[in-house]
Amino acid sequence: MIDVVLNKGKEKAVLHRHPWVFSGAIALVKGKPTNGDIVRLVNAKGDFMAYGFYNDQSRVAIRLLEWNEDFKVDEDWFRVKVGEAVAGRAELLSTGATNTCRLIFSEADYLPGLIVDKYGDHLAVQVLTSGIENVMPVIIDELRKLLNPKSIFDKSDASSRQHEGLGTDNVVLFGDAPPDFVEVRENNILYNINIAEGQKSGFYCDQRDNRLIVANHAKGKKVLDCFSYTGGFTLNALQNGPASVTSVDSSALAIDTLKENIKLNKLDAGKHSSIQSDVNKQLRAFKEAGDMFDVIVLDPPKYAPSRSALVRASRAYKDLNRVAMLLLNKGGLLATFSCSGAMDMETFKQVLAWAALDAGKQVQFVGQLCQPEDHPVRSSFPEGEYLKGLLCRVF
Template identity: 80%
Template sequence: MKKVYNFLTFAPMFEVILKKGKEKAVLQRHPWVFSGAIEKVKGKPANGDIVRLLNAKGDFMAYGFYNDQSRVALRLLEWDEHVIVDDNWFRNKVAVAVAGRADILADGTTNTCRLIFSESDYLPGLIVDKYADHLAVQVLTSGIENLMPVIIDELQRLLNPESIFDKSDASSREHEGLETVNTALTLTSPPENVEVRENNVIYNINIAEGQKSGFYCDQRDNRKILASYTKDKKVLDCFSYTGGFTLNSLQHGAASVTSVDSSALAIETLKENIKLNKLDAAKHIAIQSDVNKQLRVFRDQDEKFDIIVLDPPKYAPSRSSLDRASRAYKDLNRLAMLLLNSGGLLATYSCSGAMNMETFKQVLAWAALDAGKQVQFIYQFCQPGDHPVRASFPEGEYLKGLLCRVS
């Protein structure tokens, strides 16, 4: 564990002064203050310290985490000057976030979800995922890094998990001056395979070696919705990872499913998940390959499908990369459209926060034009309730998708 904040004697020692005219976002309770909006820092706060933010007149505006290495120099926590941001403040935020997921886990068909979603749960830089009786955490800010002893203690008090694993290996930690971490935070480490259940589909999750925190629970609702269309259909699941869309499609009576992913570990785990769910392996084909390359192979073979799923990684990590990402999304979707039978369905997603739904629809319109296809949008997918979108933080809405009828 790193430095523990002494909240028993909490008194913000340092003040940050905002430039004149930069108050609007703070007043609207957006949690980010960029370094260019800061006029002056009084004293020398350490990265991760909690400071007082004042306007140009010296009036209090908010408390927040400070970091001079990050473009987001302040991550705001509390706008009421009279509220003490101590360890109990953070414990309460953790408890409220965990309680807010109770309905997802209530009926017993699902025992995995996101418990804490960073700024959207008022804990900037903290992600906590529940996998059965194990927790995976990702820490992306120096302020939360300082508070990990308090947060871990509260998670243990609330949930008494078998293990807690720190999966803080995201490259974005570098912007906060933090090294990557991949280690157990409890005496017990998670087993190599943790068995979880989502909508009565069973998955083996490798927390330590899997992508992100081990599993993509943000597609939980979308997997269930799309599965209702797959009975007796020939399905292609691209970027299949460990088989979320594949398993749901097979369980709902798909005639066949072809899964494509570049990761050998993901493909092997997918095959094990098919056995775990006692699904018909004869209806499944697994291909380890680059998806764009494989789509061209299918095109050259004149292969056709009834339903195609495109769930690619984040192509646009920032607004500056949006133009390049749009071209990549367009080409990917154009290739998929060429492989669909007339009237077939394309379920296509973007997890790039920089790409909004309007832009995504425009990209698909360009793809359809280039493919010589007609496209109807018949359903809009979004992220589930355990990935809430805070009204003052629209950046939290990152996952969007469209179900398209292509002819």
């Protein structure tokens, strides 16, 4: 195994078990490892620090796996990690109310660059690092043994693969191609999921808990669900007796699937309307028409993919929330989210304060929302806490 020598003074993060070693922290590579190989990280004195995946094309040159020199990172090591991750979701799935969740969440589950989502009897995976790519036969075999899925579909189309020198792929790894729509259950609500063509891995199960929380405020209210996708917040709100729910999304496929999901759950379609449109444009159209709402959900895509984009993203978040605040009746509730890992909660609150000031509104933060238990945050890797939300009472 090739040794990679850390620059003197760069040991702290490794000792604290942060899983990333950036290329600038490396003093010397004693050999020529192939990208994706497991290397041995040592300090300037040559003392062992950790094992990790190596990739010289990535800014994160080593993704650390194991800090105990005696624990060999071999096939059995990866099987154990997969098994531990799956076991960690067993309680969530045990009641039968939910049969879809994130089974493996990359660094949080000690498998950097691997995401596995369960959709009923089907699995969707995203492989984002060359190291994980190398051990995928072992991982697929272990997932088959543990879960016996009907199919495992590769959704590795993320741009981050390019940083690892990897191409993109959408292929069947095991079993037959998943059907056009897979029926899944979340909190006893049914969804048709398009694994092959849907966004990300097919469904946003990270909002499972938050959908229920927001729905508790929907009874008798006029609700607007922005960036509604296939209807997570919409369906939960419709189950709780709203006056009406309006869903807005730019994707025709998402809107069509949402309508089918309403039928699937036998919900009152008469209380629902959908609009295929750019959300920012539609919010301004509502304002011009004088339309007002009691509850607004804003769940936009990632505006800040990196810290360098944070200033621009903050302006986009501020403008989006400012217009939404203008559409709320007095005392109305704004449920607003950011899935940008680069934006922490305090910055997000500041953005909302700026939006309120520009809108001439007073805002109370009445709740903080986060990602659910199947998207854990590792104590040594706070970057894994990407989803944050605020319930805001607007006056």
